Amino acid sequence: MGIPTSNDPAPSRPGRLRPWPWLLLAALVVPAVWHVVDFEDDLDVEFPGVARPTFSPLPPAAYRLAEPGDTIDRIAIYLSSLAIVLSLTGLARARGARRPWVAALALSLGAFWYAANPGPTFDGWHGLGWRAALDPAAPVALRVALGVAALCCVGTAAWGLGLGTGAFSTLWRSARERGAAVLFVVAAVLAAFRPFEIPGLQPVGYWPRWAFVWALAAFVSGLVRVMPAWRVEGRRPARRLVGYSLAGAGVWYALVVAGIDLTWYHRPIDRLRAVVPGKIYICAMPTARGLEVAHGRHHFKTIINLFPEDTKFRSPRLPDELRFAKAHGIRYVGSPAAVSQSNDFLDETLRLARDPNAWPILVHCHACMDRTPAWVGIYQYVVEGRPLDEIFRFIEGHRGYRPKASVTLLYNRVFERLVPERCRVDPTAALLRRCAEGTPDPYEAQLRAEQEGANRAIAAGVSGDDGAASPGGRPNLTPRR
Secondary structure, three states: OOOOOOOOOOOOOOOOOOOHHHHHHHHHHHHHHHOOOOOOOOOOOOOOOOOOOOOOOOOHHHHHHOOOOOHHHHHHHHHHHHHHHHHHHHHHHOOOOOHHHHHHHHHHHHHHHHHHOOOOOOOOOOOOOHHHHHOOOOOHHHHHHHHHHHHHHHHHHHHHHOOOOHHHHHHHHHHHHOOOHHHHHHHHHHHHOOOOOOOOOOOOOHHHHHHHHHHHHHHHHHHHHHOOOOOOOOOOHHHHHHHHHHHHHHHHHHHHHHHHHHHHHHOOOOOOEEEEOOOEEEEOOOOHHHHHHHHHHHOOOEEEEOOOOOOOOOOOOHHHHHHHHHHOOOEEEEOOOOHHHHHHHHHHHHHHHHOHHHOOEEEEOOOOOOHHHHHHHHHHHHOOOOOHHHHHHHHHHHHOOOOOHHHHHHHHHHHHHHOHHHHHHOHHHHHHHHHOOOOOOHHHHHHHHHHHHHHHHHHOOOOHHHHOOOOOOOOOOOOOO
16 A cells, blocks of 8 residues: 655565564454354343253354444444544655555445444345445435445446556555555455345344454554654644544544444434334434434334333433324324233234224334333234244344343243134243243232232222322333333
């Protein structure tokens, strides 16, 4: 990349065996391997006597990390932002050969856009990533803009590297002398794996994302090795050097913030994903801004909030959500605080999930980690008739962990009521019953406590309706957070 000129000091031969770039790559390989071999075995402190088997062939955390926009893509944003800063630094330091650094900047910007706009999308939206240029469902203007941008990046990189000319040979010799050539080759090979999946290799998206991170790490290491020397001239060179370093850190931080914001636009509500595209979507507690963006794409007709907001755990975002639903004519269904109403509420939500007039439906709780995926499992088992082991794999992948033990107790109770015949012959349902042996379901105790509270209120001359809330205000529709 960087070519020494007559004004540049002769490069010190760093030694191609200097190990730090390879140690960096090895350090990044460790968490990738760890998350596909390390199965959690912790107990649920709420119900330690309930066994929690894992249904996924690989640890659930690996499936969670494979999702677009999660930790792996965040690391890619950090590294591609660093590559942009290094490329700009190289442009400033190079005194004669700036074209290679222009090429590095073009490649870094392309990688940054790829990292900040991961695919496939969570909710069926076409996204802003490079792949949308080939998506016939994407707007024509977007496809044209992405196509032109891609051609500009590729063309600029080819021009800067002097492909097809003698300049490229000179660059290659310089990179070899500085011990960076192998790093750039490794980066190119690893990056080539990013758009593809190996059929049957789980989790989907996991290894291509890690390959992209490793490619960026190799690319950044190569840029560091070919970075031309920079003598800080003028008065107080140390202070000037600190100033340049702070400026570079500021640019990096701004790029990271912009990249994460682009990822947010890709997924405007936390954990938003399609369960049944065009019908049912799930998410965490939405913000007003997130609802504006998501509703503009999906045009929700119904919002189901699984969290009982009439408790001390009420979300501060609830007023915005209620105002949004009212302003846009969206039917809002909130979870009751009374345990005695939980079965009716569940039945109503499943009825709405079957009703085309209610679609699309947005189902959420506060974090989309417990109540919402548990509700999805009930919907998939009762309405769609999916195998229960497949449902648990979905929950594990969505959460990144095994579901809480309370899900086992919930399913044992709910499935026996809603689909008793199927539940009694389902081997996975039988396994859940065995897993919960010896642990009483707190539902009945909560129901009794609620009724006793109502009776006391009546005896004291208070209407029974006013005393419907359970002592802890915690419904039993879905497991506790």
